[in-house]
Amino acid sequence: MQSDTVKRLAHECGFELAGVARAGPLTGDYALYSTWTAAGMAGEMRYLTDRRAEVRRDPRNLLPGARSVICVGKLYNQPLPERREGHAVFSRYALGRDYHDVLREDLERLAHKLAETAPHEWKICVDTAPLLERSYARQAGLGWIGRNTCLINEPLGSWFFLGELITTLELAPDSPPPDRCGTCTRCIEACPTQAIVPRDGGWTLDSRRCISYLTIELRGAFPEEQRGVLGSHVFGCDICQEVCPWNARAPESSDPAFAPLYDPAPPLEELAALTPQEFRRRFRDTPVMRTKYEGLMRNVSASLQEPCNQMHEQQDA
Numbered sequence: 178m179q180s181d182t183v184k185r186l187a188h189e190c191g192f193e194l195a196g197v198a199r200a201g202p203l204t205g206d207y208a209l210y211s212t213w214t215a216a217g218m219a220g221e222m223r224y225l226t227d228r229r230a231e232v233r234r235d236p237r238n239l240l241p242g243a244r245s246v247i248c249v250g251k252l253y254n255q256p257l258p259e260r261r262e263g264h265a266v267f268s269r270y271a272l273g274r275d276y277h278d279v280l281r282e283d284l285e286r287l288a289h290k291l292a293e294t295a296p297h298e299w300k301i302c303v304d305t306a307p308l309l310e311r312s313y314a315r316q317a318g319l320g321w322i323g324r325n326t327c328l329i330n331e332p333l334g335s336w337f338f339l340g341e342l343i344t345t346l347e348l349a350p351d352s353p354p355p356d357r358c359g360t361c362t363r364c365i366e367a368c369p370t371q372a373i374v375p376r377d378g379g380w381t382l383d384s385r386r387c388i389s390y391l392t393i394e395l396r397g398a399f400p401e402e403q404r405g406v407l408g409s410h411v412f413g414c415d416i417c418q419e420v421c422p423w424n425a426r427a428p429e430s431s432d433p434a435f436a437p438l439y440d441p442a443p444p445l446e447e448l449a450a451l452t453p454q455e456f457r458r459r460f461r462d463t464p465v466m467r468t469k470y471e472g473l474m475r476n477v478s479a480s481l482q483e484p485c486n487q488m489h490e491q492q493d494a
């Protein structure tokens with residue numbers, strides 16, 4: 178099967194971006210990943226550092242006999258209201274349906290379409306599988322990895338989700354595009370927590386400082402010294418993408434799955450008063466469920482600069 182056919186079918190399945198990488202190890206990228214985790218920059222994200230780290234070395238650990246990794250990208254960019262003082266900010270990827278479900282369904286359709294003409298075995302990966310997905314997406318020609326660590330596509334920017342279909346099909350691989358960050362440092366300068374840090378002559382993300390990590394991945398109590406850094410961010414942070422010049426004319430997603438399912442900028446005080454039932458009703462089927470009620474309340478209280486316990490007492494009153 179020609180890789181052009183794969184790309185056409187991927188577009189038919191709703192992916193704006195598609196390309197092919199070989200299903201083999203990416204030694205240089207894996208070495209960078211290993212030194213990044215060894216430096217503690219993954220924070221408490223154990224799924225990046227436990228036995229699954231070794232699986233990431235080669236996609237054939239996920240599908241024995243794999244020959245190719247079909248990498249896809251799906252836009253999620255949405256028009257957003259103006260930011261207002263005292264109103265919450267949610268990362269724009271979290272406004273619509275949970276992307277894991279959406280991309281998995283579309284990749285499933287793609288896998289079956291391919292199987293109609295070329296029988297194959299496959300494995301679908303969407304974010305959670307131990308795979309260096311940005312590295313394979315770069316190899317597959319979808320974009321370069323910017324200083325903000327996002328994959329950036331020259332015409333489309335970086336507001337897209339990545340997914341992969343690891344397959345036993347032998348397909349002609351694409352080539353990585355050139356890095357177009359040039360001398361730009363906007364994301365580094367705009368990051369409110371200085372989370373993009375120098376490393377080996379380049380830049381990397383220290384997750385422990387990143388608002389996305391702090392508001393979504395970190396469990397338990399919020400470190401006291403970090404409480405003041407959130408601003409109004411209660412779930413994720415998009416600043417380093419918003420300032421990127423390659424997103425200046427980024428297109429919006431036409432997929433209704435990613436249209437906002439809740440008010441994207443509610444007053445912080447309104448969120449602080451949510452009950453667990455209202456939380457579930459408001460954020461059902463969206464990525465916000467990942468933090469659970471307690472996590473979102475912790476973030477809201479940090480944004481309001483209030484002790485979390487005090488807020489719960491107010492709710493109970």
Ligand code: SF4
Binds near residue numbers: 369387416417
């Ligand atoms: S997501 Fe926000 S906090 Fe994290 S690196 Fe980007 S700008 Fe900094």
Ligand code: SF4
Binds near residue numbers: 357362364
């Ligand atoms: S803001 Fe500039 S340096 Fe950062 S990712 Fe975009 S182009 Fe690269």
